[in-house]
Amino acid sequence: MSVIELRDVSVTFHERKRTVEAVKHVSLTVDKGEIFGIVGFSGAGKSTLVRTINLLERPTGGTVLIDGKDVTNVSGAELRDLRKRIGFIFQGFNLITNVTVGKNIEFALKAGGYPKEQWAERVRELLALVGLENKIDSYPSSLSGGQKQRVSIARALANKPEILLCDEATSALDLETTEGILELLRHINKELGITIVFITHQLDVAKQIFDRVAVMENGIVVEQGDTFDVFSAPKHPTTKALVERYLGIAVPPQLVPSLPEGTIVELRYKGESALEPLISAVAQRYGVSIDVLHANVEYFGAQAIGILIVLVSGGDGTLGRALEELKANVFGYRELDRAALAAARENAGVAGESADKEA
Structure with a gap:
């Protein structure tokens, strides 16, 4: 009513x-x-x-x-x-x-x-x-x-x-x-x-x-x-x-230069789902490596909204199939551009230098 x-x-x-x-x-x-x-x-x-x-x-x-x-x-x-x-x-x-x-x-x-x-x-x-x-x-x-x-x-x-x-x-x-x-x-x-x-x-x-x-x-x-x-x-x-603004996360800038070859992906899930079993299953099934770079989980009431940024690396033949399975089992999937991440790091460095000079 x-x-x-x-x-x-x-x-x-x-x-x-x-x-x-x-x-x-x-x-x-x-x-x-x-x-x-x-x-x-x-x-x-x-x-x-x-x-x-x-x-x-x-x-x-x-x-x-x-x-x-x-x-x-x-x-x-x-x-x-x-x-x-x-x-x-x-x-x-x-x-x-x-x-x-x-x-x-x-x-x-x-x-x-x-x-x-x-x-x-x-x-x-x-x-x-x-x-x-x-x-x-x-x-x-x-x-x-x-x-x-x-x-x-x-x-x-x-x-x-x-x-x-x-x-x-x-x-x-x-x-x-x-x-x-x-x-x-x-x-x-x-x-x-x-x-x-x-x-x-x-x-x-x-x-x-x-x-x-x-x-x-x-x-x-x-x-x-x-x-x-x-x-x-x-x-x-x-x-x-x-x-x-509340949930957003990013790859720590200091990690960008040392990241090995592979695809950087942002995964999102909600509710009762969990990404840990999915990541483990995909890694084993396709023989790829999936490294978690950053993560955040927040609860709205009793229900979760989670974001993970992972680096997926492996052979050309299996990498694509692994990414497709990840994409099919989450409600949010986005591949991140390495060049953009590197540019963001460089911009952050320039901003830091400017602040030091002003200080």
């Missing part, structure tokens, strides 16, 4: 006689209880799109539906009620710096019309949920980045929303702190049944918690689907670029 539906949504800004189409004819659905991701490079329109869900940005075209109801043009009391159902977590925490953690959460309770006699109990409950029970009287300036974001999450949950919107909620945090925030969001999603829409440019976030994902470029959703399916076999150039 869809809890959020965007139908042909567009957002256009007018700045100094210039028209900016931030979002262009986007249609997507978010199912109840899932974690839905919107990814893309900076300037893709992600933040503008997610703000149409709670009408912080009004669409200039199209329709926004929440639980099947058209809310595109609601205002006044209806808009206030809608926003009580939709929590928002900001990239920059957005806390009130001159009041305590507890008062920050009380501010959200007051704005949402939560019964005042229940504020104290609700604040304690929320701080326990995010693991900050002992910070109720602390000021935001005394907190770490991760703790500030936990307070932001507690505040977003103050009025028991059904939907939680996260705008680059981990981009200002280090890796270890990000892991903790993502684990907290998973817990909130599973235990409270809250639907989460999370926007990010970080595939490391996407692979850990997104059930489904939409990829944006220049205001358009260029690809969407199950997270593993989208990133294991990307179709659009933007998705491919995101995956390459």
